């Protein structure tokens with residue numbers, strides 16, 4: 483009998499890291515694949531579903547403007563619970579550390595349905611950075627039956643927490659599968675990533691810096707520091723910054739207020755995945771507080787300055803392709819200028835480096851699900 487697998491996801495990064503698994507499951511007769519999206523993100527989730535050709539079986543559509551963590555959690559837990567009661571899957575698969583992932587695991591646990599955790603074992607060691615993700619992933623880790631760790635470092639973190647070693651498997655991170663897939667799509671159909679042409683022409687001759695920022699723990703002082711840094715970097719006439727702004731109103735209001743109207747700063751809507759891959763490709767470096775971008779930029783040989791105090795992805799820092807720079811504007815500016823002005827420093831960071839996966843993670847996870 484085919485195993486029924488329910489994948490549950492709701493935000494942009496989960497969708498990007500889950501679509502390779504959904505693709506692998508739907509082509510495999512050992513499984514019946516069901517997809518539940520929570521709609522924790524709406525527009526940014528739908529961008530990924532459209533590109534990846536994923537049609538959800540359930541869409542809980544939970545997003546509300548400026549949602550609070552507790553109300554979001556309540557909507558997610560009851561909504562996912564109802565889907566589980568209707569579907570009674572053999573496995574629930576969640577990814578990462580969002581509210582959707584935590585509630586997906588908890589709702590499954592309440593029904594004694596086994597949980598597989600994709601991207602298991604990431605730890606910063608600080609429950610306030612990133613917030614609330616560090617706690618979400620620890621909670622999921624306590625309930626999961628199968629832990630798909632992206633790296634040996636992540637697997638070791640789980641072992642240190644006394645997780646059953648037989649349940650931990652190093653699979654690589656499915657983000658590299660997703661990146662390979664989208665790169666192949668763009669190669670076949672360049673028009674998929676042609677929407678940046680106008681900006682590329684406007685900024686011809688300048689070095690492009692790609693920027694993203696959205697972390698809740700950076701709201702307030704952290705985000706102000708990031709915005710101030712971008713303003714100072716933009717004072718140079720040899721650079722241009724392309725910043726697809728996250729739809730969270732706390733991010734939009736700060737960035738609009740601080741950066742609108744600067745000639746060489748393009749504040750643009752979130753890019754779909756092919757266009758974001760193109761942005762990394764044309765960028766000299768990336769400035770980000772994102773988790774996923776810390777994994778993708780090194781894979782594409784681009785230095786990444788991580789605007790956070792801690793990271794749960796030390797592999798990029800250890801390899802020298804990522805550097806933690808915090809949210810103090812002077813530090814961000816100094817580190818950015820160093821990369822722009824010191825070609826040796828730049829060359830040392832701009833090496834293609836792929837500690838996060840080989841592009842075959844989804845198939846490894848599928849085999850683990852098949853053998854239980």
Ligand code: UD1
Pocket residue numbers: 493494495522523524525526527545546547548549551554579580581582614615696697698729730731
């Ligand atoms: C969430 C995750 C975070 C992840 C991030 C990826 C939690 C607690 N946080 O944070 O781990 O790194 O997604 O981006 O799960 N909004 C829109 N349209 C969208 C998406 C968001 O309008 O497509 C706005 C809404 O006003 C929404 C707000 O952003 O209420 C916040 O969204 P939410 O998912 O709660 O938090 P994020 O900061 O995006």
Ligand code: UDP
Pocket residue numbers: 494495498694696726727751752753754755758759771772773774775778
């Ligand atoms: N991304 C995207 N469009 C954008 C910005 C980011 O497709 O405009 C992708 C990026 O390639 C990465 C993921 O979104 O795969 C990261 O999502 P985000 O930074 O929102 O969340 P995090 O990874 O920090 O949880």
